[in-house]
Amino acid sequence: MANEMTAVKPSTRRIWGHPVIGLIFRIVLAGILAFAGISKLLEPSGARSAIIAYRIPGMTGDIAGVLGWLLPAGEVLLAVLLLVGLLTRWAAILTAILMCAFIIGIGSVWARGYSIDCGCFGGGGDVSESGKTWRYSSEILRDLLFAGMAVWLAVWPKTLFSLDRTQSQPRERDDSDELEFQEAAR
Amino acid sequence: MSTSGSDKGSKPTSARDRRDKAAAARAAQEASEKRRDRTIKIIGGVAVLVIVGAIVGGAVWQSRSSSTSNGTSIALPTPNPDAALPKGVVNSGDNAYAVPYGTAPTTAPVLQLWEDFQCPACASVEKANGQGIEELATGGKAQLFWRPTAFLDAKLVADNTKAGAPSSSMRAIAAWGCAIDAGKAAEFHNVVFANQPTPEGAGYTEAALLDFGKQSGISGDAYTTFEKCVKDGTYLGWAVNSLQLFNDKAVPGTPAAFLNGTEVPNEVLADKAKLDAAVAAAAKT
Numbered sequence: 001m002a003n004e005m006t007a008v009k010p011s012t013r014r015i016w017g018h019p020v021i022g023l024i025f026r027i028v029l030a031g032i033l034a035f036a037g038i039s040k041l042l043e044p045s046g047a048r049s050a051i052i053a054y055r056i057p058g059m060t061g062d063i064a065g066v067l068g069w070l071l072p073a074g075e076v077l078l079a080v081l082l083l084v085g086l087l088t089r090w091a092a093i094l095t096a097i098l099m100c101a102f103i104i105g106i107g108s109v110w111a112r113g114y115s116i117d118c119g120c121f122g123g124g125g126d127v128s129e130s131g132k133t134w135r136y137s138s139e140i141l142r143d144l145l146f147a148g149m150a151v152w153l154a155v156w157p158k159t160l161f162s163l164d165r166t167q168s169q170p171r172e173r174d175d176s177d178e179l180e181f182q183e184a185a186r
Numbered sequence: 187m188s189t190s191g192s193d194k195g196s197k198p199t200s201a202r203d204r205r206d207k208a209a210a211a212r213a214a215q216e217a218s219e220k221r222r223d224r225t226i227k228i229i230g231g232v233a234v235l236v237i238v239g240a241i242v243g244g245a246v247w248q249s250r251s252s253s254t255s256n257g258t259s260i261a262l263p264t265p266n267p268d269a270a271l272p273k274g275v276v277n278s279g280d281n282a283y284a285v286p287y288g289t290a291p292t293t294a295p296v297l298q299l300w301e302d303f304q305c306p307a308c309a310s311v312e313k314a315n316g317q318g319i320e321e322l323a324t325g326g327k328a329q330l331f332w333r334p335t336a337f338l339d340a341k342l343v344a345d346n347t348k349a350g351a352p353s354s355s356m357r358a359i360a361a362w363g364c365a366i367d368a369g370k371a372a373e374f375h376n377v378v379f380a381n382q383p384t385p386e387g388a389g390y391t392e393a394a395l396l397d398f399g400k401q402s403g404i405s406g407d408a409y410t411t412f413e414k415c416v417k418d419g420t421y422l423g424w425a426v427n428s429l430q431l432f433n434d435k436a437v438p439g440t441p442a443a444f445l446n447g448t449e450v451p452n453e454v455l456a457d458k459a460k461l462d463a464a465v466a467a468a469a470k471t
Contacts, residue, residue: 034241041245045340053439055449061436072245077238086230113451115307116439126439128310129453163230 022159025149029095030083032146037075039122044068050124053116054105074098082153085162092153099147103140110136257347259339262356262422265430269423272363274371276331283428284331285362285371288323295468297328297450300432300442303358303378304338306386308441311456312379318458320372328445328465332375334359335432335440336425338386345387354389356425361395363421364412365402373402392416446471 040047047068052059078098081091106118110132117127118139157164263269271277276284284298299319301308323330336355339346346354358378365374377398383389390398399412415421443450446468454460 038241038245041242042249043341044246044249049337049439052436055438059436061433064436073238073242076241077234080234080237080241084230084234086227086234113453115452126305126307126441126452128307129456130310163226 017156019160030079033075033079037072040072050119089157096150257343260353272366287330290326290329298331298444300333302440305440309382314456342387346389351389351391359425360421361416364415368404370402
């Protein structure tokens with residue numbers, strides 16, 4: 001993988017896919033997700049009504065109650081995976097999907113004319129109409145930014161200080177390797 | 187290498203020998219790397235699960251203990267379909283526990299309006315178009331049903347307790363029931379929303395609720411009855427029942443308005459022209 005990428009476009013990964021950028025994105029996303037998850041877990045009935053407030057067709061109180069637990073627990077799981085850098089690519093893909101779901105959810109209530117608090121970091125439910133445009137658009141922009149970071153990590157999951165990275169990648173065999181082995185065997 | 191003389195004697199076979207040994211060494215190293223990878227994955231995976239479990243468990247434990255230590259709610263009756271209802275309140279069916287208002291014929295569209303007396307968004311809709319909503323009912327254009335809920339009490343336990351007004355939404359509904367008996371349903375409803383305190387959660391003390399009764403025009407003997415009814419919490423059972431229904435129906439929040447069963451967005455509800463048009467359209471179908 002790394003081999004192919006460096007072979008095709010040596011500069012792309014070195015500049016855009018720099019492992020330090022990945023480390024920063026991992027920490028930022030982990031922080032956001034952990035904060036969002038824990039805030040919701042601290043107020044489970046609030047998370048339930050926040051989900052109901054999105055008026056998703058077919059949503060019942062029971063489903064919302066279960067989702068009110070599962071969603072924040074999933075956010076915390078993704079946060080820890082990203083923080084330690086384990087299964088980074090999968091965690092990043094799921095994070096990107098989650099952010100897209102939030103963007104669709106917020107865009108949809110906006111389009112249908114409701115005025116709600118997104119409940120992103122706890123709270124939620126209906127709020128007054130004032131400042132609705134700014135509130136919704138800034139929430140969507142923020143989630144787009146996070147989705148962008150997640151996509152970045154899905155493309156370049158090998159970042160600094162990650163558990164994924166301590167594991168040996170398929171080793172790049174070169175002449176010096178071969179010589180080393182022969183030396184050792186002698 | 188050059189120091190050993192015997193090495194030279196075995197030289198013909200040594201090239202292949204060395205290659206074999208190198209292959210074996212490489213295989214051994216790969217095997218040990220694989221083992222190390224697996225160990226890291228397993229330990230890392232277990233550690234992640236333990237950390238996630240600890241965070242989730244800790245947060246849940248915190249939410250359980252804070253809801254009891256941050257404040258108190260008043261003792262509430264359990265939901266009971268036989269609980270006393272204020273005069274005129276619907277006792278069963280789709281509009282159970284609702285307060286009907288207005289003079290519209292039963293052929294007019296049904297407008298159900300769920301509100302929590304502590305909900306700021308409700309107060310802002312009431313300010314914007316509360317009068318327009320009541321005019322639809324008194325003008326015979328729509329059958330208005332006010333539907334009380336108290337779901338914000340759970341969220342505002344700490345603030346309500348700090349303000350000396352625990353379970354403010356519940357107690358405000360119960361007091362409204364007393365005002366309904368006195369024939370001041372709309373008046374009391376409007377006075378409460380007009381006097382909703384900021385910040386959210388400052389709630390309604392008993393003194394405030396009694397004063398709202400006076401502001402609604404309840405006086406004399408009627409006020410004495412009203413005062414006793416509020417102090418006794420006569421209609422708390424009704425408030426509990428209506429909240430239960432709100433939760434069972436998964437009503438998406440407050441204010442939530444349903445016109446012939448279809449939800450009306452707040453931007454319509456808060457706009458007299460838009461709501462009038464929606465009601466007129468519903469009357470045609």
